[in-house]
Amino acid sequence: MISHKKGRQVKEITSFSNPLIKNMRALTLKKVRERGGMFLAEGLKLIIDALDHGWRIHTLVFAKSNLCNMLLEKTAARAVAAGGFVIATSEKIMATITHRDNPQTIVGVFEQRWHELEKTIFDENSLFLGLDRIRDPGNLGTIIRTADATGISGIILIGETATPFSSKAVRATMGSIFTVPLYRISEKRFLDWRRKFPGFVIGTHLEGKLDYRSVNYTKEPILLLMGNEQKGLLESLTCCCNKLVQIPQKGRADSLNLAVATGIMLYEIGYKTFRFYKKSP
Numbered sequence: 050m051i052s053h054k055k056g057r058q059v060k061e062i063t064s065f066s067n068p069l070i071k072n073m074r075a076l077t078l079k080k081v082r083e084r085g086g087m088f089l090a091e092g093l094k095l096i097i098d099a100l101d102h103g104w105r106i107h108t109l110v111f112a113k114s115n116l117c118n119m120l121l122e123k124t125a126a127r128a129v130a131a132g133g134f135v136i137a138t139s140e141k142i143m144a145t146i147t148h149r150d151n152p153q154t155i156v157g158v159f160e161q162r163w164h165e166l167e168k169t170i171f172d173e174n175s176l177f178l179g180l181d182r183i184r185d186p187g188n189l190g191t192i193i194r195t196a197d198a199t200g201i202s203g204i205i206l207i208g209e210t211a212t213p214f215s216s217k218a219v220r221a222t223m224g225s226i227f228t229v230p231l232y233r234i235s236e237k238r239f240l241d242w243r244r245k246f247p248g249f250v251i252g253t254h255l256e257g258k259l260d261y262r263s264v265n266y267t268k269e270p271i272l273l274l275m276g277n278e279q280k281g282l283l284e285s286l287t288c289c290c291n292k293l294v295q296i297p298q299k300g301r302a303d304s305l306n307l308a309v310a311t312g313i314m315l316y317e318i319g320y321k322t323f324r325f326y327k328k329s330p
């Protein structure tokens with residue numbers, strides 16, 4: 050049985066027009082997510098990841114047909130203990146929340162979490178990734194997941210970007226959204242901050258003069274800059290790099306997919322600077 054701590058109840062909702070359900074449904078809209086600073090995470094794995102990493106849960110809703118699922122019950126009890134509202138409802142209502150025909154059996158509403166670049170401290174192991182005006186939420190989610198795998202210190206979203214808190218991006222992160230520190234900043238504020246950044250800034254560009262494998266990545270704070278899917282790296286960002294590299298290509302494709310290029314770069318830097326080993330050999 051789900052316990053009812055802090056006076057919170059597990060409420061059953063059967064009406065499509067219930068305000069709590071309507072509010073959750075609206076979270077698929079960017080402007081609503083931005084205004085309230087909330088987002089949806091779908092599926093038991095993501096919700097457990099979020100709770101494990103201390104993300105603040107606002108509401109948890111699950112399909113009543115899953116009431117016998119022990120793990121789901123345990124997760125609902127954790128949400129109650131954390132002060133969240135817990136709602137049992139029908140699969141049809143779940144489908145309207147996620148706007149999907151085959152909805153997950155459990156969906157959580159969490160508070161977004163952003164970090165401040167100006168307050169961040171760097172050391173020789175810091176590896177940051179800056180994404181210039183990334184557009185595609187699927188690319189962004191994939192990049193967050195890959196960056197997490199390489200032990201990234203944080204991802205800086207520069208300028209007008211896709212949000213990592215859309216359902217598509219959250220899903221693509223496979224839970225890494227809850228472990229990678231995220232920053233967002235205007236181009237101007239980023240350039241101001243960069244002047245004070247004590248480390249090495251490496252940009253990727255189709256016209257970069259250096260092969261990415263030829264660079265001597267060393268133990269120091271590193272910031273890797275990746276360009277927009279259509280337009281590449283902004284001139285102002287290109288100019289603020291210590292080095293510009295290119296990943297060689299052989300076939301007819303004029304560029305690599307942004308998420309693929311990011312993965313190649315992060316692994317190269319990770320290996321060259323021994324970031325994947327516990328101790329530098």
Ligand code: SAM
Pocket residue numbers: 253254255257274275276277278279280281282294295296297298304305306307310
């Ligand atoms: N038409 C764009 C251009 O002219 O730059 C292509 C952008 S590409 C799809 C998106 C980003 O991925 C680039 O800005 C760069 O950061 C990275 N990228 C993709 N292929 C690359 C390559 N071969 N060498 C270096 N960076 C690459």
